[in-house]
Amino acid sequence: MPNFQEFEEYYKKHLAEVFGYVYLRSRQNRQLAEDLVSEIFLKAVENFDQFNGEKGPFKAWIFRIAKNHIIDYFRCNKSKESKSLEDLANVLKDNKDTQKIAASNIENEMIYAAVNELTEDKKELIAMRYFSGYTAEEVAEITGDTANNIRVKSHRILQELKNRLIQLDD
Amino acid sequence: MKKITEEKLEQKLKTLAGEAKPNKNFEKALLTKVKSQFKATHNHSFWQNFSNFKVQFAGTVAILALAITTNYAYQNDSVVPGKILYPVKRGAEKVEAIFIPEGLPKSDYYLDMAERRTEELKYIKEDAKFEETANETRKLLDLAKEELAETEPAETYNNGSTSAPAMMMEMDSEASLADSADEDDYADEADYAEEDDESSSGTEESDSDISDEATLQDRIQNAESDLEKAEAAHKEENTTNSPTTDSPAPAAQ
Numbered sequence: 001m002p003n004f005q006e007f008e009e010y011y012k013k014h015l016a017e018v019f020g021y022v023y024l025r026s027r028q029n030r031q032l033a034e035d036l037v038s039e040i041f042l043k044a045v046e047n048f049d050q051f052n053g054e055k056g057p058f059k060a061w062i063f064r065i066a067k068n069h070i071i072d073y074f075r076c077n078k079s080k081e082s083k084s085l086e087d088l089a090n091v092l093k094d095n096k097d098t099q100k101i102a103a104s105n106i107e108n109e110m111i112y113a114a115v116n117e118l119t120e121d122k123k124e125l126i127a128m129r130y131f132s133g134y135t136a137e138e139v140a141e142i143t144g145d146t147a148n149n150i151r152v153k154s155h156r157i158l159q160e161l162k163n164r165l166i167q168l169d170d
Numbered sequence: 171m172k173k174i175t176e177e178k179l180e181q182k183l184k185t186l187a188g189e190a191k192p193n194k195n196f197e198k199a200l201l202t203k204v205k206s207q208f209k210a211t212h213n214h215s216f217w218q219n220f221s222n223f224k225v226q227f228a229g230t231v232a233i234l235a236l237a238i239t240t241n242y243a244y245q246n247d248s249v250v251p252g253k254i255l256y257p258v259k260r261g262a263e264k265v266e267a268i269f270i271p272e273g274l275p276k277s278d279y280y281l282d283m284a285e286r287r288t289e290e291l292k293y294i295k296e297d298a299k300f301e302e303t304a305n306e307t308r309k310l311l312d313l314a315k316e317e318l319a320e321t322e323p324a325e326t327y328n329n330g331s332t333s334a335p336a337m338m339m340e341m342d343s344e345a346s347l348a349d350s351a352d353e354d355d356y357a358d359e360a361d362y363a364e365e366d367d368e369s370s371s372g373t374e375e376s377d378s379d380i381s382d383e384a385t386l387q388d389r390i391q392n393a394e395s396d397l398e399k400a401e402a403a404h405k406e407e408n409t410t411n412s413p414t415t416d417s418p419a420p421a422a423q
Binding site for chain 1: 174175176179180182183184186187190191192196197200201203204205207208209211212
């Protein structure tokens with residue numbers, strides 16, 4: 001018989017991490033992120049009797065649910081995906097009040113746009129490393145990869161992001 | 171952005187992550203939702219749990235009922251032709267034939283079936299059905315005798331030309347032919363018995379085989395005697411139950 005106190009502990013410990021992950025994966029749409037996180041935790045609580053701590057940590061289990069849920073959501077709601085990098089560049093060129101927008105905000109938008117252009121697996125890694133705040137070892141525990149591999153992949157993704165941002169600036 | 175280094179980019183991403191935090195209200199509201207969902211999913215009463223397994227429960231009860239009915243029909247001599255459970259009994263006998271262990275002589279199987287039919291005769295009142303079953307018993311005894319006389323005792327169902335299930339199929343066809351009470355009903359069985367004899371000649375009987383044979387012969391004699399007794403009892407019963415058949419009916423007078 002599953003114990004709610006146990007689930008509540010996991011919930012309190014991992015909610016922010018899951019939210020950060022979902023926030024980035026849902027293209028920084030807070031409302032959508034809240035809806036998706038709610039659905040993910042409701043799904044998790046329904047299936048909590050199937051969670052086996054001996055097979056792996058809770059975070060690996062909940063992130064698997066989150067990943068599959070996000071994939072399902074975007075498969076069914078393709079039209080709801082946010083604007084691409086090209087769209088953002090056009091908006092920035094066309095906007096006559098661009099100079100009024102704070103420089104840091106533009107930078108943030110550009111970073112988000114560059115991140116959103118990444119492939120799903122790269123976006124997932126960035127989400128876990130920086131938005132969930134996991135170390136390479138923790139990401140490795142969730143994905144089943146090695147920590148070294150995660151470090152190498154993260155480094156390459158950062159380089160790719162840097163190049164995209166330079167291109168966008170041009 | 172042109173001068174952005176990897177370290178700076180990493181730093182920027184970490185800063186952006188700061189805005190990707192759930193707010194307190196959302197956290198509380200979701201916890202309440204999750205709690206009620208947990209109760210709805212996992213805190214079931216006995217009857218709620220029972221309703222989740224009602225299909226499995228109904229299936230188990232049905233299987234148990236079927237097993238008990240089949241066992242009752244199979245074990246009970248009073249389940250005779252004309253009774254609703256008789257086809258179940260014959261079906262169970264077919265299944266039994268499939269699981270007959272290796273090394274059991276065919277004559278033993280025929281004799282077992284003959285003894286069963288003889289026991290059933292004690293419960294059959296209807297003349298036609300009595301005749302039918304008595305004829306079947308006789309044929310089974312004949313087959314048992316033929317097997318005993320012609321086949322080596324060591325021969326089994328499995329090394330003969332006919333398997334135990336196939337024999338049951340033959341028995342089925344015998345049952346369907348029983349209405350005509352034809353003497354050739356078991357002719358096929360006798361044929362394969364001859365074939366078996368040809369294929370198994372040349373082996374010597376051991377002492378234990380001989381004693382087994384003697385036991386089987388005793389059993390055949392007993393079964394024959396039981397059959398005669400049952401037929402006599404049935405005749406006698408018919409005579410006492412219908413005195414009008416011997417004397418003309420008053421209306422005819």
